[in-house]
Amino acid sequence: xxxxxxxxxxxxxxxxxxxxxxxxxxxxxxxxxxxxxxxxxxxxxxxxxxxxxxxxxxxxxxxxxxxxxxxxxxxxxxxxxxxxxxxxxxxxxxxxxxxxxxxxxxxxxxxxxxxxxxxxxxxxxxxxxxxxxxxxxxxxxxxxx
Amino acid sequence: xxxxxxxxxxxxxxxxxxxxxxxxxxxxxxxxxxxxxxxxxxxxxxxxxxxxxxxxxxxxxxxxxxxxxxxxxxxxxxxxxxxxxxxxxxxxxxxxxxxxxxxxxxxxxxxxxxxxxxxxxxxxxxxxxxxxxxxxxxxxxxxxxxxxxxxxxxxxxxxxxxxxxxxxxxxxxxxxxxxxxxxxxxxxxxxxxxxxxxxxxxxxxxxxxxxxxxxxxxxxxxxxxxxxxxxxxxxxxxxxxxxxxxxxxxxxxxxxxxxxxxxxxxxxxxxxxxxxxxxxxxxxxxxxxxxxxxxxxxxxxxxxxxxxxxxxxxxxxxxxxxxxxxxxxxxxxxxxxxxxxxxxxxxxxxxxxxxxxxxxxxxxxxxxxxxxxxxxxxxxxxxxxxxxxxxxxxxxxxxxxxxxxxxxxxxxxxxxxxxxxxxxxxxxxxxxxxxxxxxxxxxxxxxxxxxxxxxxxxxxxxxxxxxxxxxxxxxxxxxxxxxxxxxxxxxxxxxxxxxxxxxxxxxxxxxxxxxxxxxxxxxxxxxxxxxxxxxxxxxxxxxxxxxxxxxxxxxxxxxxxxxxxxxxxxxx
Numbered sequence: 001x002x003x004x005x006x007x008x009x010x011x012x013x014x015x016x017x018x019x020x021x022x023x024x025x026x027x028x029x030x031x032x033x034x035x036x037x038x039x040x041x042x043x044x045x046x047x048x049x050x051x052x053x054x055x056x057x058x059x060x061x062x063x064x065x066x067x068x069x070x071x072x073x074x075x076x077x078x079x080x081x082x083x084x085x086x087x088x089x090x091x092x093x094x095x096x097x098x099x100x101x102x103x104x105x106x107x108x109x110x111x112x113x114x115x116x117x118x119x120x121x122x123x124x125x126x127x128x129x130x131x132x133x134x135x136x137x138x139x140x141x142x143x144x145x
Numbered sequence: 146x147x148x149x150x151x152x153x154x155x156x157x158x159x160x161x162x163x164x165x166x167x168x169x170x171x172x173x174x175x176x177x178x179x180x181x182x183x184x185x186x187x188x189x190x191x192x193x194x195x196x197x198x199x200x201x202x203x204x205x206x207x208x209x210x211x212x213x214x215x216x217x218x219x220x221x222x223x224x225x226x227x228x229x230x231x232x233x234x235x236x237x238x239x240x241x242x243x244x245x246x247x248x249x250x251x252x253x254x255x256x257x258x259x260x261x262x263x264x265x266x267x268x269x270x271x272x273x274x275x276x277x278x279x280x281x282x283x284x285x286x287x288x289x290x291x292x293x294x295x296x297x298x299x300x301x302x303x304x305x306x307x308x309x310x311x312x313x314x315x316x317x318x319x320x321x322x323x324x325x326x327x328x329x330x331x332x333x334x335x336x337x338x339x340x341x342x343x344x345x346x347x348x349x350x351x352x353x354x355x356x357x358x359x360x361x362x363x364x365x366x367x368x369x370x371x372x373x374x375x376x377x378x379x380x381x382x383x384x385x386x387x388x389x390x391x392x393x394x395x396x397x398x399x400x401x402x403x404x405x406x407x408x409x410x411x412x413x414x415x416x417x418x419x420x421x422x423x424x425x426x427x428x429x430x431x432x433x434x435x436x437x438x439x440x441x442x443x444x445x446x447x448x449x450x451x452x453x454x455x456x457x458x459x460x461x462x463x464x465x466x467x468x469x470x471x472x473x474x475x476x477x478x479x480x481x482x483x484x485x486x487x488x489x490x491x492x493x494x495x496x497x498x499x500x501x502x503x504x505x506x507x508x509x510x511x512x513x514x515x516x517x518x519x520x521x522x523x524x525x526x527x528x529x530x531x532x533x534x535x536x537x538x539x540x541x542x543x544x545x546x547x548x549x550x551x552x553x554x555x556x557x558x559x560x561x562x563x564x565x566x567x568x569x570x571x572x573x574x575x576x577x578x579x580x581x582x583x584x585x586x587x588x589x590x591x592x593x594x595x596x597x598x599x600x601x602x603x604x605x606x607x608x609x610x611x612x613x614x615x616x617x618x619x620x621x622x623x624x625x626x627x628x629x630x631x632x633x634x635x636x637x638x639x640x641x642x643x644x645x646x647x648x649x650x651x652x653x654x655x656x657x658x659x660x661x662x663x664x665x666x667x668x669x670x671x672x673x674x675x676x677x678x679x680x681x682x683x684x685x686x687x688x689x690x691x692x693x694x695x696x697x698x699x700x701x702x703x704x705x706x707x708x709x710x711x712x713x714x715x716x717x
Contacts, residue, residue, distance in 0.1 A: 004620065005620070005685070005688055006620060006621050006682035006683070006688065007682070007685075009681070009682060011621075023692070023695075023696060026695075026696060027695055027696075030695075034244050034245070037240070037244060038240070038244065041237065041240045045233055045237045045240075045399070045403070046396065046399070046400075049229060049233055050229075050233075050386075050392060050395055050396050050399065051392070051396070053226070053386040053387075053392075054386050054387070057384065057385065057386060060365075060369075061365075062362075062365050062366075063363075063364075063365025063366035063367075063368065063369055064365035064368065065368075065384045067226075067386055068226050068368070068384040068386070069365070071226060071229035071232070071233065071386070072221075072226075072228070072229055072232050072441075072444040073361060073441055073444065075232075075233055075236075075237070076232060076233075076236045076437050076440055076441055077437070077441070079236050079237055079239060079240050079433060079437075080430070080433050080434050080437050082240050083239060083240060083243040083244075083426075083429050083430040083433055084430040084434075086243060086244055086426060086430075087243075087423075087426040087427045087429075087430050090248075090423075090426055091423060094423065094697055099696045099697050099698045100423070100697060100698060101421040101422060101423055101697050101698050
């Protein structure tokens with residue numbers, strides 16, 4: 001187990017080891033990202049669409065009173081974008097901390113292509129691979145297996 | 146308009162409605178036969194094999210019910226700006242789901258929501274959760290079966306009872322046979338049908354009224370015209386904020402609907418079916434994208450339909466109303482009464498009162514194709530779309546109830562040594578019983594169905610959401626805390642709703658019963674945190690479980706806890 005545990009009513013930080021630190025780092029990165037995205041969620045869903053709706057309605061853009069537009073269109077677009085941003089960023093964080101899953105959901109063809117790319121990257125330019133970060137996790141796991 | 150022509154038009158529409166209904170129902174049954182479930186893993190979580198875009202479409206169909214498809218645009222058209230409570234509330238919750246719930250529950254990977262609550266807290270907590278899941282889903286499903294019956298009676302011309310029975314029979318085939326696997330792929334088909342059926346009339350009516358046929362872009366200017374029209378009929382300005390409720394209440398209702406959406410079991414379990422944690426995150430994105438296609442079109446439909454309605458009412462005398470008004474007057478959805486005897490319509494309303502034209506909000510979507518002058522096949526398609534919306538939601542809810550009976554009660558509480566075959570049969574019987582009960586309530590709706598859906602959201606907000614979020618994000622949360630939180634949150638919310646709706650209690654600080662779920666949620670959070678802090682921390686095993694659900698892949702090197710069995714073995 002990683003990070004913090006509760007024992008006998010007390011909070012205790014586990015002594016740092018490589019794995020625990022990595023797990024904790026992953027979770028902190030996740031929480032940071034979530035905090036930022038939920039702040040934007042609140043700005044669009046509540047601040048612009050509800051709390052500031054009346055003053056914003058004084059402005060009209062392409063026929064839409066702005067408060068009305070945020071409440072019935074803009075906030076929904078923002079919500080869609082926020083979820084996709086989370087998915088994209090977490091894919092990256094997963095790999096950075098090497099907790100990503102096997103790419104079983106990718107099609108077989110794409111998987112084979114990726115493996116070929118991987119081999120070429122690791123074979124021809126190992127330094128660039130290490131810098132790129134993303135393929136590194138893949139390589140280390142393949143080496144482990 | 147001669148009587149013969151009207152008759153012909155109706156039977157033409159009826160014919161096309163029957164063609165589309167038979168066609169779509171055949172597709173659903175064909176899918177059911179192809180995707181028969183052969184194991185509990187297939188039956189409850191579709192063997193965790195659903196790709197993210199398909200799961201997104203299934204979630205969208207699961208989510209968008211008869212209310213979203215038929216009623217929402219009409220409700221918005223009479224609420225104006227304040228209709229945003231539905232638009233924001235029923236989409237914003239997906240951000241919470243995607244960030245705070247879906248990935249971790251997928252990692253946990255068991256069959257039901259009470260499963261997680263039971264393993265994370267205790268068996269007593271599981272029991273409270275089973276009760277809440279059944280109650281929330283039943284309040285919701287009764288309205289769906291009714292919706293199936295109403296669509297059948299309006300478009301096909303059979304009685305509501307016959308319509309409900311046909312709907313029950315179809316759901317029975319694909320939900321009992323296919324379980325989650327069958328439901329998932331029919332929901333994908335149903336999403337496709339319902340979105341096409343919604344968009345064709347919407348784009349057509351947009352093209353008729355504006356230069357740019359994209360509903361999302363061009364309804365602003367029409368909304369301005371509508372503002373002036375509304376004034377002439379004694380209605381408030383359409384785009385003005387907070388005309389139906391104070392801003393505090395708009396905020397709280399929106400919050401309650403968002404959190405309630407994130408806490409609805411039939412939506413949460415759809416995330417158990419993806420191939421990976423990563424796919425769970427992506428499927429939330431696809432789901433909201435697919436939902437947003439309808440939800441950003443609905444406000445435009447509301448504006449166009451309302452404008453058409455008011456213009457038609459204004460420009461002609463009562464004797465010379467356009468044909469669609471005559472057609473829908475026959476169904477009782479439009480009532481015209483010349484109160485002051487001047488032969489014209491001077492007031493329009495959707496509530497009982499002394500308005501000269503009384504309109505059922507459902508008309509805004511149902512009559513849309515006729516208002517736009519679209520041919521009969523399109524009207525038939527709208528009927529199939531409405532049925533797809535109602536059936537897909539009903540199936541998801543019925544699976545939750547069936548799983549609560551067959552998995553949480555039979556397997557987890559009564560017969561823990563049940564074989565795979567017995568468990569599969571128990572799941573099927575559970576779903577079958579749920580269909581019978583839902584059908585009964587569809588034919589004999591309890592008088593409170595409308596209000597009861599608000600109950601479902603409020604109760605889901607006050608129960609599941611805090612329990613699950615704290616279970617994942619706060620390792621210290623324990624069983625006594627969670628149970629105390631669930632009971633006080635649920636109890637407070639239900640008591641306030643009953644006291645204000647059925648009792649004579651004055652709402653506190655003007656908080657409407659639809660909004661109280663937001664307060665119930667806050668109470669649940671506070672009580673769980675307080676009680677947990679003063680009682681023993683959860684066992685090391687449970688703390689390890691929390692650690693495990695937080696990471697998509699816990700490698701041997703990260704946690705000393707044994708890795709869970711790989712996916713294929715999960716079926717047991």
